[in-house]
Amino acid sequence: MSGGLRISDFCFVVAALAALGGMGLGIVMGISQDFTLAPAHAHLNLLGWVTMAIYGLYHRGAGRTGGFAGWTQVGSGALGAGLMAGGLGDYLSSGSDRAMPLVVAGSLLALTGMVLFLGLVLADTLRRRAGSFEMTARSG
Numbered sequence: 196m197s198g199g200l201r202i203s204d205f206c207f208v209v210a211a212l213a214a215l216g217g218m219g220l221g222i223v224m225g226i227s228q229d230f231t232l233a234p235a236h237a238h239l240n241l242l243g244w245v246t247m248a249i250y251g252l253y254h255r256g257a258g259r260t261g262g263f264a265g266w267t268q269v270g271s272g273a274l275g276a277g278l279m280a281g282g283l284g285d286y287l288s289s290g291s292d293r294a295m296p297l298v299v300a301g302s303l304l305a306l307t308g309m310v311l312f313l314g315l316v317l318a319d320t321l322r323r324r325a326g327s328f329e330m331t332a333r334s335g
């Protein structure tokens with residue numbers, strides 16, 4: 196897919212946006228000395244910035260640019276991070292549990308993203324091993 200959005204580009208854009216939001220929230224918390232939203236800040240930074248950036252580095256390193264499995268994996272991770280941080284933020288600031296379904300959905304999507312990540316890593320590893328076995332068989 197030349198010219199289109201690569202999976203790693205998507206991951207880095209989402210990661211940077213999450214970092215900007217997370218850092219901004221951290222600064223606001225520091226200025227106001229109100230740390231109510233600290234868990235939302237932590238999840239936006241860790242699921243959004245750190246996890247998505249690591250996914251992006253993996254996809255770029257593995258040479259993955261597209262494909263249904265890859266997009267589903269990073270899409271789940273990105274949506275999970277957003278729902279989790281947003282839902283937690285609403286839950287903590289409103290005192291109501293109306294956003295709990297978002298938090299639950301977000302956490303399950305984040306988990307799904309990580310399960311799919313493990314699947315991709317294992318599939319890539321097996322493919323590489325099969326490839327090097329074929330090379331050995333051909334040259335031997």
Ligand code: HEM
Pocket residue numbers: 217218219220221222224225230233234236237240241244245
């Ligand atoms: C501009 C950058 C940042 C600022 C100003 C900032 C600010 C803060 C503040 C004020 C707190 C609350 C401290 C307290 O409760 O006493 C906090 C907690 C936390 N931050 Fe940040 N932070 C920043 C970046 C990050 C990043 C990049 C990460 C992770 C990658 C991170 C992870 C956490 C975690 C795990 C907590 C603890 C949350 C909790 O206690 O529930 N922060 N941060």
